[in-house]
Amino acid sequence: MQLPENALDMVQHEQEYALTKQLSATVNALLPALERFTAFDSPERTARERTSWTAQLEESLPQVGQGSQAVIEQLRDVVIPHGLRAGHPGFSGWIATMPTTLPAAAHLVSAISGPLCVAVQSYNLLEELASNWLRELVGLPPHFRGVFTSGGSVANLIGIGAARQYAYEKRGIDPAREGVVALPQPRIYTSDQVHHVTYRAAAVLGLGRTSVVTLPATHDFHIDVAMLRARIEEDEAQGCTPVAVVANAGTINTGTIDPLPELIQLCQEKDIWLHVDGAYGLLGVLDPRVAPLYGDLSSCGSLVVDPHKWLATSMGCGAVYVRDKKLLERAFTLMPAVYMEDAQPIYMSDTELTSQYDDLGYEFQNYGVEHSLPSRGVEVWAVLKEIGVEGVRSRICRHNSYARHLAERILAAPHLELAAPVVLSTCCYRYVPNELAGRTDAEAVTTLNQLNRIILGRVRARGRVMPSATNLGQMFVLRGCFINPRMTLAEVDAHAEEVEQCGAEVWSELSPQ
Template identity: 35%
Template sequence: MSTPSKTSRPPRPPSARLEAGGGPGPLAVHPKVFRDELAAAAEWVAGYLGQITERPVARPIPSAHRQDLAAGVLPQEGQDLEALLDFVDRAIAPYPTGNGHPAFFAWINSPPSPAGVIAELLATAINATCGMGEHALMDLERGVVRELASLAGMAVTTGGVLTSGGSMANLLCLGAARTWFLRCHDATDGPAYDRTHARLTAYHSDQAHMSVAKAAAVIGLPPWRLRTVPTTSDQRMDVEALQAMVEADRARGLLPFCVVSNLGSTAGGAVDPIEAITRVCRSQGLWHHGDGAWGGLGALVPELAPLYQGVADLDSLTVDPHKTLSVPVGCGAALVTDPARLRDAFAFRASYLDGDQDWPWMSDYTIELTRPGTRALTLWATLRQLGRSGVTDLLQHYQDLARYLRGRVQQHPTMELCNEGPLPVVCFRLADGPGTGLPDTRADLHTAVAARVQARGHAYLATVCHNGETVLRACLCNYLTTTADVDTLLQEVQSAVDHLRTA
């Protein structure tokens, strides 16, 4: 396992840490030490990212090491800053999930953009609380939210807030939808709230991300009032079934209030029929939320654009810049066509937090009060590194890689393609096991193959349930990935099959 070489540090001052008795507290360090350690860390980061292809895609964490990390035994005395880089180099970096490697295809995780890495450090040093008060990073957040909305093709009125990821964004949007519906029915408090809330009903397809069900539970919707709408053969929501379910629930005395559509399902990359679902929502008085955590910007890609007709008419949209844009992890977005509806749901007053009502604090749009400024600056920096055309080129790169992988699978004598897109996720299956010396069922075969590929460390993919069958799935969302990495993946799959046949 090769890790970046630590730089040799210059001689340290006589006292690396300033004594507490001299004025500064125990966290203070000598300015030269601080600069030297920052320089060493920057050199390490450049080496780590530059050498990523030379290391295994992933590496299991030894059981004893996991237990040591999780033990949480704090020493009595503090340590010098030099120990931090030593610890990361020894105990953390050798055990990656794998998503930074160009041969990682398991989940929709991306490596960090170069601009995002630098911006993360700068924003951390500034250490803004982007929830309350006045700070330039909060205004920058308003700007990048508008830029995301424009890239997605949403209405010009759209605003919103950056979040930790798609799960939080889905929660905020469902919370806004609930408050909007209750306000429309004059039922925001008291017995009217109890009566109305007890009948609220929402809808998503059978391909929805699990965070939608989690968000529904958090806002007080029991599972039986979160309806699962069947999908058609292409895994898109069956709009006729949706219409029938809404009408049946209304006839039973329930109150349908929201539909969540997929703008890129996690399992197969399907995009629901946006315009048709919106027509149902408008005719029935429902909020239409689009979960576009990884496919929300697809309208920029010419071959995908027809599927995104009607995005401007959505009430809200989730987008995760830390997926297809490679913003460092921890940056999602809740985009709402009328951002005042987010404020209606989440703005609360306190005597010690007297914000400017004409220029609202960002905490008014979310459940967080303390919020990091890293999200805004890393997104801004990544967008500036790319530009609008670069965003399109990046998304097209993923589409091209997926097309190449599909072609290779279709040409392979023992592999069969399971889906045709449209987004860059490829599901495929292998020949059955019985009589071939392989595991007896196809599900067992695919599980065993994925485990073998992961263990070898040359590539990484996972399994998924596709039309009731466990198959192999590869996601294309790494800007470093090339067709050579795709070839490596298929070679590793075949190698795993050969190993299982002779084991």
């Protein structure tokens, strides 16, 4: 018998409504698999088993739903066990890690009870509070406006967007309103160690990738201030418009910090916006051993820091701070919308609200490029409330010490070579057999690069440690970046041990008998 249309709709509604229930049962069904995954007590086989689990996941779009139990079983048995083991204590490959427990829990609860960071609610308040706490943590004064973003890419875009606004407004132009065509030959200055998202930011902001002037770094991998000054003055003489200097506070390659005190002085003298990409290394200011390298951060125009790096929140949590709130708002403000401002009830300041929807709360959408904002600040709040300033400082100092410890091991090892100075928690090195020690000819360079590429693959396959690699000039080098809260000194020592052992094995296979 065919059901009446309204009865059929009722059945469908009941089925839909059922999908919103059973939260505890669903989470509890998955927790044991997550606990097993985070134990990291078995070798990684995800790559070797790729064909098997890929075949179980790849299927045609279901025309008829298979039900919640089928989804739970596949998450539990296939998806979770073959996830990315970036939280393994031996993982030092990227400047990224797995969240610690409380940020992960905060991420879950915010997805359900704080899905939008707007209106009168606890997550909206925590977004503002966490932004203020993070600002205070890195030593910025209260007039800096902070906003959480999806990561360093968007955070850098916002900071450079503020720089664009500043450079144009000095010339009587509002680029956010009028466009960017009126500014002659804009220039953004940085070193060749800059993160490549800077070029994309320049492209998106209408300045163009070619506006980024990339200066060769010094032998210590930071920007040459004298060369920068000369290039700025040369460009100004030719009618170019300096928009910003982009400085690194912890480069991706080596963890180097640009000479910020000198750059601050130069930018103040030239009235050029100084943007600091500290997505990785801005929190390094908490380590007294390197704090003097940062100078007076309150003199910078904008700064970026990623909580999903050293604070170990879940991925997708960056932050940017800009010294001029009003300028930032002019750069990114939304035009009024009838369904927003005009549709809100008008309350006097002393009127008691009767609904959480009658006030927008702290408003963040006018300070960046995202409108429908998730609640990111709750994770930062959770970390800082859990371990406090001293807990963060201890983590930073411990990880920086790990890199120094590894450097000492490398310098003492007969076949390991330190490839760059250690500043923060990044250490670059390579394996060099006796036969190639001291050689810089093309044949030796090629052989060493090939050798270390093979060593990297073999070390990773063994599974004790998982470093990454980079190129420094002509050298292919291994790179360990220590930001993982689960890592111990044993895993740091394992970097040297594994590379020495695998290096000896590979060289014996490659070298002439």
